[in-house]
Amino acid sequence: MLIIGELINTSRKAIRPAVERKDTAFIQDLAQRQVEAGAHYVDVNCGTLVHDEVQTMEWLVDTVQEAVSQPLCIDTPRAEAMEAGLAGVKNGQPMVNSITAEKERYARILPLVLKYKAKVVALCMDDKGVPASAEERITIIRRLVTDLTADGVPEDDIYLDPLITPISTGDHYGQAVLETVRFIRREYPRVHAVCGLSNISYGLPNRKILNRAFMIQTMAAGMDAYILDPLDKAMMGFVYASQALLGQDSYCGQYLSAHRSGLFE
Template sequence: MLIIGELINTSRKLIGEAVEKRDADYIRKIAADQVAAGANYVDINCGTMIFDEVETMEWLVNTVQEVVQVPLCIDSPNPKAIEAGLKLARNGQSLINSITGEKERYAEILPLVLNYKTKVVALCMDDNGMPETAEDRMAVAQNLYQNLTEAGVSEDDIYFDPLVKPVSTGDKAGQEVLDTIKLIKQKYPKVHMVCGLSNVSFGLPNRKMLNQFFMIQTMTMGMDSYILNPLDKSMMGAVQGSQTLLGNDSYCTGYLNAHRNKLYE
């Protein structure tokens, strides 16, 4: 199970303020706390810093790497910002978030994946927009899989994102994601699946609970990576408990460690 810590994102008020002030101590603490809580990757997203995103990305990557040794997920709509982060990343294999089936985006991101030998999040969307059905998502995934693997990207480095939409705007939105995961994993068992959970509960009360329920459902279907807040003990406890019940925790070691770390209090 791959956990990508989502907190260093300038769209979050406190992070945005800290970045504006270049408060390195605060950023370092958030990065270190996420890793201590179980994050395997630290996501860095400063996409709201439109006018100086490249420079901000460089500062964030350098600042985070002063205190953590895990790889980074470089997350941006701007290919120049992504490359700026990749140039400085030095801990393991970086992850790019993200490539899509959109011709322009694909052409911009593929060279970065190949040049920096990264993993890559592949969003199930193309120039036709966000697909509505699992079958439409699968068609995009098939094209991305073929193009990426033919270009030399390893199956093990591809992380398909099935695109989670709010169930508040369509009551089948959650089921479409579950069906998409099943279709992709049946056809391409060696690729990975990743998603952010929070979209599913947008506009509804008790969001944390819905996110947790959805995490358990998606994991059962084959999701093996999440972009989430690792400081949320309830969520991390549910991740570990689900792994144990799915047979991915030899001798329940991870569950017992989670218990000792008081994730279930």
């Protein structure tokens, strides 16, 4: 299970002012706490700072890497900001977040994935937009895997994101994601599946409950990576518990370590 810590993102109210004033201590503390809580990658996103995104991305990458040794997930649709972030990565194999099947975006981002030998989050959308059904998602996934592997990206470096749509806008959207993840696991066993969970509960009360429940359901379907808040102890507890129950945790070692650390208290 790969956990990508999502908190260093300027779309979050507490993060944008800290990034704008270049608050090194704040950002580094947040990076360290995410890693200590179990993040394998740290996501960095400053996309709301449109006019200064390139320079800010460079600062964020340098600042986070001074504090943690985990690799970074460079999160932006802009090729210029993506390259600025990737060029500064020193720790491990970087991750690109993200590429899509949209022709223009694919053409701009693919060369960076190859140049920096990065893992890549591939969003299940094309020039028609976000698909509504599992069938439409599967069609796009087939194209993404075919194109990415033909262009030289190893299957193990591909992280397919089926794109979660709020169930408040359609009863079938949760099932569409689960069907898509089952397809990925069945047809492409060496390719990974990743998602951010929070969209599933958008517009509804008690959002964290829905997010955690959907995480368990998607894990059972075959999801093996998440972009989430690792400081959410209940969420991380369900990650470790689910891995143990699904036979993904040898002799329940990670579950027991989490118990000894007090995670479940």
